[in-house]
Amino acid sequence: xHVHEAGRRDAPATPDSAxxxxxxxxxxERAYLERAVRTVLDQDVPGPxxxxxxxxxxxxxTTELAQRLASEDSRIVLVDNPAADIPVGLNLAIRxxxxxxxxxxxxxxxxxxxxxxxALGVLARTRAxxxxxxxRADGRTPFQRSVARAYNSPIGLGxxxxxxxxxxxxxxxxxxxxxxxAVLDEVGLFDESIRRGEDWELNLRIRRAGYRVWFDPALxxxxxxxxxWVRLARQFRATGAWRGELVRRYGRRNSLRFFAPPILLLALxxxxxxxxxxxxxxxxxxxxxxxxxxxLPLLAYVLLVLVVAIGPSGxxxxxxxxxxxxVLPTMHLSWGFGFLVGVARGARDTVDTSRLGDRNTPLP
Numbered sequence: 001x002h003v004h005e006a007g008r009r010d011a012p013a014t015p016d017s018a019x020x021x022x023x024x025x026x027x028x029e030r031a032y033l034e035r036a037v038r039t040v041l042d043q044d045v046p047g048p049x050x051x052x053x054x055x056x057x058x059x060x061x062t063t064e065l066a067q068r069l070a071s072e073d074s075r076i077v078l079v080d081n082p083a084a085d086i087p088v089g090l091n092l093a094i095r096x097x098x099x100x101x102x103x104x105x106x107x108x109x110x111x112x113x114x115x116x117x118x119a120l121g122v123l124a125r126t127r128a129x130x131x132x133x134x135x136r137a138d139g140r141t142p143f144q145r146s147v148a149r150a151y152n153s154p155i156g157l158g159x160x161x162x163x164x165x166x167x168x169x170x171x172x173x174x175x176x177x178x179x180x181x182a183v184l185d186e187v188g189l190f191d192e193s194i195r196r197g198e199d200w201e202l203n204l205r206i207r208r209a210g211y212r213v214w215f216d217p218a219l220x221x222x223x224x225x226x227x228x229w230v231r232l233a234r235q236f237r238a239t240g241a242w243r244g245e246l247v248r249r250y251g252r253r254n255s256l257r258f259f260a261p262p263i264l265l266l267a268l269x270x271x272x273x274x275x276x277x278x279x280x281x282x283x284x285x286x287x288x289x290x291x292x293x294x295x296l297p298l299l300a301y302v303l304l305v306l307v308v309a310i311g312p313s314g315x316x317x318x319x320x321x322x323x324x325x326x327v328l329p330t331m332h333l334s335w336g337f338g339f340l341v342g343v344a345r346g347a348r349d350t351v352d353t354s355r356l357g358d359r360n361t362p363l364p
Contacts, residue, residue, distance in 0.1 A: 009210035010127035011180045014100045016120045017047040021097030021181075022105050025081060025089030027056035027355050029107035030065055032224060036107045037069055037076070043116040051105075052096050054081040054089030085351075087190035087198040094181070094189060102184060104176040104199075109135075110222040119178035122216050129183040129211035130203060132174025133219020145315060146323035147225040147232060150331060155308055157331075171215035172255065173203040183211055195351060196242035204253060231354035232327065233334045238352040240335035244342020261336035262343075267297050268333070305329060 022040050026033060040051050053066050055078055070076040079096050081089035094102055101123070103116055115133075122131045137151035150156030177199065187205040190198045203213045226232045240261065247254050274291045277283040283291060308314055309325035342350070 008212060011123070011129040011211055012100075012182045013124065013127065014180065014182075015047075016045075016117075016124070018101070019048040019050075019099035020045050020101045020103055020116060020120075021094070021099040022049065022051040022103045023054070023090055023093035023097065024051065024105045024107060025054045025056065025086045025093070026058070026062060026066060026107050027081075027084050028058045028060045028062055030058070030060045030062045033062055033065055033107050034069065036105065036110055039110040039113075040105055041073060041075060042113055043111060044114055045116050046120075048099065049116075050075050050077060050097060050099065052077045052079060052093035054079050054093045056081045056084035056089065085192065085195050087192045087194060090198075091189045091192060094184065097181075100181050102177075102179045102181050104179070106176060106223070108224045109176065110224075112220055112222075115219060115221065116178065118216075119219055122214060122219070123178060123180070126212060126214050128170075128214035129206050130174050130177045130179045131214045131216060131219070132171070132177050133215070133221060134217050135175045135223050136220050137223045137225055139225060141227065142315070142317060142319040143229065143323045143327070144225055144227055146320055146327045147331075148223075149313055149315065149320075149324060150327050151223070151225060153308065153313060155304065156328060166217050168216050168218075169214070171203075171213050172207075173200045174213050174215065175199075176221060177203075183209070194242065194245070195347070196239045197246050201246060201250075204250065226354050229326070229330060233330055235352055235354040236331050236334035237338040238350050238354075240338025240340075241342035241347045241350040242338075243335075244339040244344075245347035247339075247343055248346060258339070261332045262339045263336075264297075264301060264332055265336035265340065267294065270294050271298050 020043075022043075024036070024040070029036075037051065037053075043049065053070070053076060055063050055066055057063075066076075066078055070078050077096060079092045081092055083089075090104065101120065103119070105111065119131050119133075122128070135151065137148035139145035139148040183206060184202075187202070187209050189202075191201050194201050206213055226235055243254070243258050247258070271294050274283070274294050278288050278291070305325055305328050308328065309321050314321040314324040338350075
């Protein structure tokens with residue numbers, strides 16, 4: 001039985017045996033690439049499959065590793081992505097592929113063995129144009145584990161469905177995504193002028209064309225976050241800047257949850273100004289008391305972060321808990337700063353420098 005609504009368009013039906021093209025943009029991912037590739041090649045796919053790697057100009061040996069993997073398995077195809085931008089690489093890989101279903105994968109992710117087969121079943125049942133599941137962040141070091149817990153928490157990334165949703169149904173966007181090529185061709189592939197948030201923008205166009213984007217919590221992908229505080233801050237600042245750009249372009253179509261981090265940052269800035277005025281004696285008496293109310297939201301936020309960090313969700317070791325207390329405000333404030341800059345002047349040439357010059361070490 002197909003799931004559909006009156007007035008909504010069904011994506012073209014495609015036999016599972018027609019084949020699947022996996023697309024993966026890659027830049028400085030030597031420590032993660034091989035395991036990510038293996039989980040793709042091990043997928044239980046009923047028809048032919050290929051993996052297109054769009055290689056950016058890596059400096060850590062990623063390109064050499066990709067060449068070795070391609071020489072060992074004919075299903076791997078390499079294309080150059082000299083611009084290093086993710087949407088450019090995705091489009092290059094999609095155009096180089098030959099199958100009617102596109103599965104986006106990430107070098108920092110690992111697929112469960114039945115991920116693609118399940119997704120194909122959901123596409124056939126719902127006739128959606130794009131299907132995604134839950135991003136299960138994980139980590140190995142105390143810092144990376146703390147970032148993973150923040151990703152998996154509604155407090156960390158605002159409670160989007162793919163960060164822990166449990167109810168199947170239509171969605172605003174999809175993590176990575178298993179998509180029908182015919183719909184991608186119709187709406188115009190990824191917008192290469194958007195360096196972050198390109199998936200949200202693509203799914204917006206898919207939905208505006210009348211198709212469904214579908215979330216199924218039975219689909220799960222393991223994601224390995226950034227490994228250092230500096231790289232995390234850079235990543236979230238860039239992501240926030242591009243969300244600000246998307247707000248400039250699409251306004252109220254953006255979810256209200258995207259505005260929480262910049263509001264937090266503005267509240268912090270206001271509290272600092274008020275504190276200076278009070279300490280210098282510029283504001284005294286009743287005015288000082290009234291303005292002190294600005295501290296209450298920040299106090300509530302600090303208490304919330306401490307409760308999350310100290311509680312079971314903060315980890316078992318004291319190092320994990322300390323990192324959790326640092327990771328949450330780093331994510332929120334970096335994202336909020338980037339967002340305000342993006343709204344004020346646009347993202348322009350902002351790039352995610354956390355992926356540049358990455359000195360990864362091989363994983364066990």
